Every structure is written in structure tokens, then in C-alpha cells.
Amino acid sequence: MNSATPSTKPPPLIFEDVTIAYSNDHLPVIANFSLIVEAGSFWAIVGPSGCGKSSLLHATAGYIRPVSGSICLGRHPILEPSLQVGFVSQHYALFPWLTLKENIVFGLRSQNLSEQIVQKSLEHLLEVIDLKSKREYYPEELSGGMQQRVALARSMAPNPPVLLLDEPFSALDTINRINMRELLLRLWSENQTTVLFVTHDLEEALLLADKLLILNTSRESMITMDIPFPRPRHLELTHSEAFQNLLKTSSAHFGAELNL
Amino acid sequence: MLKIRQSIFHVGRMLAHFIIVVCLWTFICHFSGINAALLPTPAQVGNALVELCRGGILLNDVSWSVRRAGFGLIIGGTTGLLMGLLTGRIKSLNWLFTPVFNGFRAMPPVAIVPLVVVWAGLGEPAKVFITSWAAFFPVWLNTHAGVTSVDKVLIWAARSLGAKGVRLLFAITLPASLPQILIGFRLAISSVLICVVVAEMTGAYIGLGYRLNSAYLVFRVDRMLACLVVLALLGILSDRLFVKMTNRVFPWIRLTHESR
Amino acid sequence: MKRLKLRLFIVILAIAFFGTGYWSCKSLNQAVGENKIIIAEGTQPIVAPVYVAFAKGYFKNEGITVELASFPTGKLCLDALLGGKADFATVAETPIMHASFKNQPMHIITTILRSRENTFAVARKDNGIKNVSDLKGKVIGVPLGTNAEYALSAFLGKHGISTGDTKLINLSPPEMIGPLMRGDLAAIAGWQPHIGRGEKSLGSNAIRFQFDEVYEETYNIVASTEMVQQKKDVSVKVLKALDRAIAYMSENPTDSIRIVSERIGMENNELEQLWPIYHFSLGLRRSLVDLLTAQGEWAIKSGYQNEKIPNMQNLISGDALRTIKPEAVELP
Numbered sequence: 069m070n071s072a073t074p075s076t077k078p079p080p081l082i083f084e085d086v087t088i089a090y091s092n093d094h095l096p097v098i099a100n101f102s103l104i105v106e107a108g109s110f111w112a113i114v115g116p117s118g119c120g121k122s123s124l125l126h127a128t129a130g131y132i133r134p135v136s137g138s139i140c141l142g143r144h145p146i147l148e149p150s151l152q153v154g155f156v157s158q159h160y161a162l163f164p165w166l167t168l169k170e171n172i173v174f175g176l177r178s179q180n181l182s183e184q185i186v187q188k189s190l191e192h193l194l195e196v197i198d199l200k201s202k203r204e205y206y207p208e209e210l211s212g213g214m215q216q217r218v219a220l221a222r223s224m225a226p227n228p229p230v231l232l233l234d235e236p237f238s239a240l241d242t243i244n245r246i247n248m249r250e251l252l253l254r255l256w257s258e259n260q261t262t263v264l265f266v267t268h269d270l271e272e273a274l275l276l277a278d279k280l281l282i283l284n285t286s287r288e289s290m291i292t293m294d295i296p297f298p299r300p301r302h303l304e305l306t307h308s309e310a311f312q313n314l315l316k317t318s319s320a321h322f323g324a325e326l327n328l
Numbered sequence: 329m330l331k332i333r334q335s336i337f338h339v340g341r342m343l344a345h346f347i348i349v350v351c352l353w354t355f356i357c358h359f360s361g362i363n364a365a366l367l368p369t370p371a372q373v374g375n376a377l378v379e380l381c382r383g384g385i386l387l388n389d390v391s392w393s394v395r396r397a398g399f400g401l402i403i404g405g406t407t408g409l410l411m412g413l414l415t416g417r418i419k420s421l422n423w424l425f426t427p428v429f430n431g432f433r434a435m436p437p438v439a440i441v442p443l444v445v446v447w448a449g450l451g452e453p454a455k456v457f458i459t460s461w462a463a464f465f466p467v468w469l470n471t472h473a474g475v476t477s478v479d480k481v482l483i484w485a486a487r488s489l490g491a492k493g494v495r496l497l498f499a500i501t502l503p504a505s506l507p508q509i510l511i512g513f514r515l516a517i518s519s520v521l522i523c524v525v526v527a528e529m530t531g532a533y534i535g536l537g538y539r540l541n542s543a544y545l546v547f548r549v550d551r552m553l554a555c556l557v558v559l560a561l562l563g564i565l566s567d568r569l570f571v572k573m574t575n576r577v578f579p580w581i582r583l584t585h586e587s588r
Numbered sequence: 589m590k591r592l593k594l595r596l597f598i599v600i601l602a603i604a605f606f607g608t609g610y611w612s613c614k615s616l617n618q619a620v621g622e623n624k625i626i627i628a629e630g631t632q633p634i635v636a637p638v639y640v641a642f643a644k645g646y647f648k649n650e651g652i653t654v655e656l657a658s659f660p661t662g663k664l665c666l667d668a669l670l671g672g673k674a675d676f677a678t679v680a681e682t683p684i685m686h687a688s689f690k691n692q693p694m695h696i697i698t699t700i701l702r703s704r705e706n707t708f709a710v711a712r713k714d715n716g717i718k719n720v721s722d723l724k725g726k727v728i729g730v731p732l733g734t735n736a737e738y739a740l741s742a743f744l745g746k747h748g749i750s751t752g753d754t755k756l757i758n759l760s761p762p763e764m765i766g767p768l769m770r771g772d773l774a775a776i777a778g779w780q781p782h783i784g785r786g787e788k789s790l791g792s793n794a795i796r797f798q799f800d801e802v803y804e805e806t807y808n809i810v811a812s813t814e815m816v817q818q819k820k821d822v823s824v825k826v827l828k829a830l831d832r833a834i835a836y837m838s839e840n841p842t843d844s845i846r847i848v849s850e851r852i853g854m855e856n857n858e859l860e861q862l863w864p865i866y867h868f869s870l871g872l873r874r875s876l877v878d879l880l881t882a883q884g885e886w887a888i889k890s891g892y893q894n895e896k897i898p899n900m901q902n903l904i905s906g907d908a909l910r911t912i913k914p915e916a917v918e919l920p
Binding site: 129130131148149150151153154155157159161163164165174175177178179206207208222223226 | 479481482484485486487488489490491495500503504506578579580581
């Protein structure tokens with residue numbers, strides 16, 4: 069995807085006894101959370117509203133600091149935002165004053181790459197997200213689906229070892245959501261970065277991820293589950309009997325935790 | 329074809345406004361019982377306007393006033409912009425300067441003109457100081473407000489893409505604050521036009537304010553109104569020019585609802 | 589409960605706001621009532637007869653309740669009169685001349701002061717100014733459209749210089765002193781006490797140019813046409829009170845100076861030095877009409893007015909003054 073950097077195996081993401089709270093008076097949103105996310109794995113995080121999914125991602129991105137515990141990428145603690153951890157939110161967060169192409173290359177410009185490499189990456193990404201003809205458009209001229217495609221491309225352009233997606237497709241309509249899943253699968257298959265993907269859609273989680281993490285409102289426990297489907301995956305997988313069975317049993321087993 | 333039709337519509341609308349104002353004005357002159365010398369008719373004001381145009385008096389006055397206002401806008405606007413960026417981003421500077429600026433902001437320019445004359449004399453620097461003073465505060469306040477209300481999601485996104493320090497300020501904070509900053513400049517334009525008149529009422533021998541004041545001193549209300557009409561036209565023109573210019577330079581900001 | 593408190597607060601605020609507005613308007617309107625008259629006065633030493641008449645209760649003795657409305661200039665006093673906010677105004681002849689071009693409903697019912705020394709010019713010697721001709725090409729501060737500009741113009745004209753040969757900057761008399769001291773102005777033209785203060789500030793660097801050969805200043809009482817035609821008795825009472833005040837001033841200069849000094853906030857000793865240049869008396873002389881006409885011609889020549897010069901005699905109304913002092917009235 070981004071030929072700017074050679075493919076190296078990304079380091080693991082390690083959560084050690086992480087507690088996140090917004091103020092001393094309130095209950096923590098995440099308490100004593102520990103997890104090792106292997107390099108290159110795709111995790112989907114599901115849970116009911118208020119269980120701390122977004123807070124976990126914000127802390128991982130370095131936007132907020134845990135009150136205790138640590139989040140490390142390999143041996144380096146994540147203390148502030150950086151190119152090491154990409155982030156895609158449901159709000160797109162495109163820069164309105166930059167054109168589509170300028171948005172995409174924004175992260176590449178932080179890496180002191182040659183213009184040739186930047187343009188090559190740009191062309192590739194524009195092709196993948198199928199927005200070549202709209203490169204000079206401003207975000208407000210694009211539909212929601214197009215904007216999210218650009219946001220995804222922008223985050224992946226610098227080839228971050230870790231990519232966080234916080235309900236990135238929740239603001240889209242059904243058709244666009246389906247298309248975005250396909251796009252994400254395609255983009256991820258190119259460099260297999262470590263992904264944490266927050267969603268409230270169990271079907272989406274089972275389609276995209278290798279592992280499922282279920283957070284619940286008790287904040288003290290979590291459930292993890294392996295998703296056995298082989299890669300590469302395609303949208304048609306959701307029609308298979310195996311997928312539907314897994315979806316059914318997951319819903320039945322975890323329905324209480326997920327408030328289904 | 330559409331553009332031509334739109335232009336005709338605009339001109340027609342302006343003409344309609346003009347005709348309504350003139351008719352209303354004439355009606356009030358004839359039927360209100362107000363002393364005719366205190367409220368001249370549109371025709372009398374038109375004659376006074378023609379009288380002022382003779383010998384290039386009005387043109388000279390307008391050019392001097394516009395020059396003083398223009399310099400004030402540039403100097404005061406630039407200073408206001410820089411200070412707004414600083415007080416908006418740096419807590420200690422905000423703590424130091426904001427209460428002081430808010431105090432000064434409350435001082436009407438009419439009150440400071442005599443002081444400025446005493447300290448700085450009668451020359452152009454004194455007049456430009458007054459117009460700069462007038463431009464500074466709306467630009468500073470709106471820049472400060474724009475900077476402090478930049479969506480943190482944009483800041484987070486930029487930091488995750490490797491932006492920090494000066495690049496974060498100029499590539500993200502400044503453009504994100506631009507709509508608010510431009511509002512500040514738009515307010516500053518009317519402010520400098522008002523203040524240039526005030527500044528020219530004392531210690532001037534040329535300019536619209538001087539012309540207005542000397543008309544007042546000799547009971548030439550028709551001339552006073554002619555000067556006010558010119559000032560109003562200047563105000564409208566400069567605002568329209570500013571909007572057109574900013575729409576062209578910053579096409580992503582829609583200051584009006586006109587389509588591009 | 590919160591909403592009720594808010595509504596109550598808004599109601600109280602509205603009552604207070606409109607109540608204050610109503611009370612202000614009422615008291616303002618009461619001012620221009622049947623028994624109370626308002627004299628708009630220009631806050632200068634030359635308004636002295638009005639101050640003395642007021643302080644000594646001469647208006648009350650005549651059976652009229654007078655309120656003095658203070659303004660910084662005579663032009664503003666005249667504006668107040670023409671706007672219906674005052675019954676009489678104290679004003680020099682020049683604003684009256686300008687207003688006459690617009691056929692304003694007003695009349696001069698008396699002059700209260702004449703002076704040849706109240707208005708003059710002061711220049712900086714270090715600007716190379718030794719005599720009048722050195723004023724050519726210099727920057728001169730003067731309140732435009734006033735008697736000071738007229739007098740300056742007449743004075744320069746007498747010496748073969750036009751105001752076009754100089755650069756006139758519009759400044760009110762109090763505003764001139766700072767720029768003169770700074771050197772932004774080579775000279776200033778205005779009236780006492782400001783012109784005198786300007787002269788003092790320059791010390792030995794000052795050179796005075798007296799206008800006495802070309803200009804005798806007048807300060808006048810102006811009344812509305814309605815007052816003159818329908819309430820002549822009120823004008824007569826006002827003039828009687830002023831006449832009595834002038835008599836008192838002549839016999840009691842010290843006390844008169846004290847009254848004026850307290851009224852306008854001027855130092856006693858400064859006023860004492862100025863007093864001899866003021867000649868207070870009631871009168872309507874022919875020279876007033878000549879002066880108004882000359883100023884009218886100047887206003888047209890200077891481009892201030894563009895209409896035909898009105899008959900300045902029509903501005904004068906001698907009926908009231910003739911009742912108490914016929915010998916002082918040279919004009920109809």
C-alpha cells in the first residue's frame with residue numbers, strides 16, 4: 069500500500085493493568101485492563117454503550133493518559149499521539165481547508181519523504197479508494213462515504229504499526245457501510261498492520277476481525293474469542309452457514325453483555 | 329446564462345432597495361414636519377454630492393480616508409491576528425493579556441482620539457494608530473475565540489499524523505480558526521471606517537471625517553448626509569470585496585450562500 | 589420555580605427600564621414648559637451676564653424660572669435652540685450666519701458682549717515667524733467655520749495672504765494647545781481662554797497676531813421665532829434680568845468674576861486678567877448686520893455655503909430690547 073517504508077513486522081501492543089477515569093469523583097471507565105495484542109492481528113472490540121471502548125482507543129492513541137497502568141507499543145510507552153498509532157473516527161476529521169489529495173498526504177509530509185514517494189503512495193491510495201477523479205475536491209464536496217474512504221486512506225498512508233478505528237462506519241448508510249468493510253479488508257490485506265476496531269455491529273466484527281474482545285459494563289472483566297474464518301475474507305462470507313451459525317451463537321452467548 | 333441572470337437579479341435587488349429608501353426618505357421629508365434644513369431631500373443630498381465631486385474634493389477625501397483605514401486594517405489586523413494566536417494557544421499569555429485587552433476594548437475610540445492627538449500629534453501616524461486600534465480588537469477577539477474553539481478531533485487527527493509544534497499551529501489551528509478570524513476582519517472593516525471618520529474630525533484638513541465635521545459646523549446637513557451616503561457605499565463595497573476575495577482565496581469557506 | 593424567578597426578574601427589569609425612560613422623558617419635557625425656560629449657554633467667560641443673572645436671582649425676580657443647559661460651544665447651543673430643546677441660546681455671530689442660509693426660525697434679540705481682543709492668533713517664533721507674511725505656507729490650527737476662521741481669513745487678507753496660501757487644520761480651541769506645543773502647528777487661531785493658554789505655553793517663543801483691526805467679535809442671545817412673536821414678554825423679562833446683571837458686573841467685578849469662575853471651573857486669577865477685554869452691554873447695532881453680511885460673503889467665497897446671501901437684517905428682532913432700552917437699538 070505505502071511503498072514509502074519497507075515491510076517490517078510491527079511490535080505488539082501491550083496493555084498492562086490500565087485504568088482510565090475522567091475525574092477522581094467518577095467511576096473509572098476502564099479498570100485494570102490487561103491484554104497483549106499480537107503484531108499484525110485484527111481485533112474487533114464490542115460492548116454496550118459506556119463500557120469504555122472509545123476511551124480505550126483514545127488512551128491507545130495517546131489522546132488521554134490512563135490514571136494507572138501502561139499502554140506500550142513494544143517496549144515504548146504510548147504517552148502522546150504520534151505516527152506510530154493511526155486513528156480513524158466516525159467523524160472523519162478531514163481537514164476542510166485541504167483538498168482530498170492534500171488530506172491523504174498530510175501524514176506522509178511529516179515523514180520527510182521524497183516527493184516521488186509521496187506522489188506514488190498518493191496515486192496508489194487514490195486508486196484503491198476509487199477517488200482519482202476527485203483529488204482536487206474539498207471534503208465538503210464529498211459524500212459521507214467518500215469522506216470516510218479518504219479518512220481511512222489518510223490514516224493508512226504513513227503505514228502506522230497500529231491502526232485504531234472507532235466505529236468508523238456507524239455514520240454511513242448500509243450500502244456505504246458494506247463498501248467500506250470491503251475497502252478495509254483490501255487495505256489491511258496489503259500491510260496487515262495491528263488493528264483495533266471498535267464497533268457495535270457484531271456481524272461487522274465477525275467479518276473483519278481475527279479476534280473479538282467483548283467489554284462489558286462491569287469494567288472488571290472482559291471476554292475474548294477467536295474468529296476462525298480464513299483470510300483473505302470477502303463480503304460473501306456473511307452469507308455462509310458457518311458465519312451465520314457463529315453469529316447466532318455469539319449473539320446468544322454474549323447477548324447479555326452486549327445488551328442485545 | 330445562469331450567472332448573467334443572477335447578476336441581473338442582484339442589480340435589480342440593489343436598485344429596488346435604493347428606490348424604496350429614496351421614496352421613504354422623500355415621504356418623511358414632505359410629511360413629517362421636520363425642519364427642512366435639518367432633513368434635506370434626496371435631491372438636495374444628490375446636489376451636495378455633485379458639489380463635492382467638483383474639483384475632485386470628494387475623490388481626494390475618499391482616497392485619504394481609505395488609505396488611513398486600509399493601513400489601520402493591515403497593521404491592527406495583523407497584530408490582532410498574532411496576539412489572538414498567542415493568547416488562544418498559550419495559557420500564560422492569555423492570563424497576562426486578555427484582561428488588559430478586554431479593558432482597552434471597552435474604551436470608545438472617540439474617547440481616545442484627544443489623547444492620541446496630545447501624545448502623537450496631528451500627523452498620519454496618529455490617525456493610522458486610531459484606525460489600527462479600531463481594527464485590532466475585533467480581529468484579536470475573534471482569532472482568540474476561533475483558536476480556543478478548534479475542534480479537538482481535528483487536533484488529535486493532526487497529531488496522529490505527525491503534526492506538532494509550529495506545524496500544528498500553522499497547518500491546523502490557524503486554518504481551522506480561519507472562518508472565525510475572517511469574521512473578525514469583516515467586523516474590523518466597518519470598525520476602521522467608523523474610526524477613520526472620528527480620527528479625521530480632529531486635526532485634519534482632508535478626509536471624509538473632516539468633510540463631515542466641517543459640514544456640520546456650517547449647518548450644511550445636505551453635505552453631511554452626502555458624506556454619510558459615501559461612507560455607507562464604501563462600507564458596502566469593502567465588505568463585498570472582502571467576501572469575494574476570501575471566497576476566492578479560501579474556497580472552502582462559504583461566507584455567503586452563493587454557490588461557487 | 590427557577591422559571592418563575594427568571595420571569596419575575598425580567599418583569600422587574602422591564603419596569604425599571606421603561607420607568608426610567610418615562611421619568612427621563614417627563615423631566616425633559618417638563619423643562620420646556622410654560623413657566624420654565626431653558627437657556628443654552630456656551631460655557632465660556634463671555635456668557636458672564638447670564639451666569640450673574642442666574643446666580644443673583646434676577647431671573648426669579650422677573651418671575652421666570654430659568655434652567656441653564658451647558659454646552660461646550662455656541663454652535664451646540666444654537667443646535668439645541670433649533671432642535672426645540674432650548675428657548676434661548678448664547679452664541680457668537682458666525683453660527684447664526686451659517687444657520688441663516690437655511691432660513692432657520694430664530695432671531696437675535698440682543699448682543700451681550702463685544703470684544704476686539706477675545707479672538708486672535710498665536711504663532712511659534714522658532715518656526716521662522718516674525719511677521720504676518722511668514723505665515724504663508726505654514727500649518728495653522730483653527731476651528732473651521734467659526735468666527736476664528738473668519739477673523740483669521742480677514743486678517744490674512746488684509747496683509748495680502750489668502751488662507752489657501754496656508755494649510756488650515758480643523759481643531760477646536762482646547763485641542764490646539766498640545767499640537768502647538770509639540771510643534772505640529774506653526775500657529776493657532778482661536779478665542780480666550782484657550783488661545784491665551786496656548787500663548788502662555790510657548791512663553792517667549794510666542795508671537796501674537798491681534799485681529800482687532802479687522803474684527804470685532806459679538807456674543808449674542810438668540811431666541812426662536814415663536815418666542816419672539818408669541819412670547820415677547822418672556823424675552824423682555826430675560827433682557828431685564830441680563831441688563832441688571834451687567835450693571836451689577838460693572839459695579840462688582842470681583843464678585844462677578846467669582847461667580848463666573850465657579851460656574852465654568854476657571855481659575856479666578858486667569859479670569860481677572862481676561863476681564864478688561866470684555867465689554868458687556870445689551871445692544872443691537874448696525875455693525876452686527878454688517879458683520880453678518882461680511883461673514884456671509886466669506887462663507888460663500890470659502891465654499892461653505894452655496895446659496896444666495898440672505899438679508900441679515902431679518903435675523904434681528906429689536907422689539908423686546910426696545911421695550912427696556914430703546915437707545916440700545918439701532919436696528920428694527
